[in-house]
Amino acid sequence: MTTPAAFQPLNAQAIQRALSTRTLGRTLHVLDEVPSTNTAAAELARENAPHGTVVVAGCQTAGRGRLGRHWHSPSGKNLYCSVLLRALPAGEQQAHWLSWIPLLAALAVCRAVQVVTSLKPSVKWPNDILAGDRKLGGVLCESSGVGTTHAAVIVGIGVNVNIREDEFPDELRPIATSLLIEARQPWDRAALLAALLLELETRYESLQAGRHGDIRQEYMLRCATIGRRVRIELAHGESMDGTAESIQPDGSLRVVRDDGTLADVRTGDVIHLR
Ligand code: BTN
Numbered sequence: 001m002t003t004p005a006a007f008q009p010l011n012a013q014a015i016q017r018a019l020s021t022r023t024l025g026r027t028l029h030v031l032d033e034v035p036s037t038n039t040a041a042a043e044l045a046r047e048n049a050p051h052g053t054v055v056v057a058g059c060q061t062a063g064r065g066r067l068g069r070h071w072h073s074p075s076g077k078n079l080y081c082s083v084l085l086r087a088l089p090a091g092e093q094q095a096h097w098l099s100w101i102p103l104l105a106a107l108a109v110c111r112a113v114q115v116v117t118s119l120k121p122s123v124k125w126p127n128d129i130l131a132g133d134r135k136l137g138g139v140l141c142e143s144s145g146v147g148t149t150h151a152a153v154i155v156g157i158g159v160n161v162n163i164r165e166d167e168f169p170d171e172l173r174p175i176a177t178s179l180l181i182e183a184r185q186p187w188d189r190a191a192l193l194a195a196l197l198l199e200l201e202t203r204y205e206s207l208q209a210g211r212h213g214d215i216r217q218e219y220m221l222r223c224a225t226i227g228r229r230v231r232i233e234l235a236h237g238e239s240m241d242g243t244a245e246s247i248q249p250d251g252s253l254r255v256v257r258d259d260g261t262l263a264d265v266r267t268g269d270v271i272h273l274r
Contacts, residue, residue, distance in 0.1 A: 006186035018194035023052035035062040038156035041082035051086035108199035122224035134177035
């Protein structure tokens, strides 16, 4: 009897068979274990790896999240991958792209999850992937050569796929979820990765074609933060309470503070209140 795809270790052949992208994932590194796929992709970038190079691993021993956090990365359960994006514009436009890439990556994850599983995840600004109020996945973007003509971005994506509730550490159990928990069935990570790369490629091409408006519109529709009461945790332990109003053309979150003044938040940790 053959093992169902959902329980098979990730392998390059299965991923390549499922791929329908032009460039993303056409250079593919599949590793059993790695400290962090983002770190591995950064090393490949320094060695001139091409646009669209993907690193995917069965487990991470030092998985990294946003804001210096740890990313729980047990073996054989979830999706841990990093995509190297090149071909960024020079000059002023570059900063604009850099602010939109994390957001469009979150959209790509949501859409891929929806296509594969029929679940409909939402995004907590800027790029937490949620099922209900629980975290299903996240995106960590790291850039190099910013301001130069050879800028590159590593888009690191983690999705909780086949992890059971009792396999989360105590501190994550109340706030994290997985596709298995939500849909009550296991999923093939190779198929999910292939769908994700296609959705990411489509949206990166939209950015390249100057269709920022389309991405912004899609983001507003997916974003569970808009219209919510929020607490924004800023640097230096400061915080601000208000209502999230919209996504600005530069990807920042417009918040109406409780005193009625407006703030456009570019970085920070958002807590959905009530
Ligand atoms: C977050 O904090 O929400 C972002 C989590 C990003 C995790 C992914 S897993 C693959 C890639 N490698 C890492 O070390 N982190 C990202």
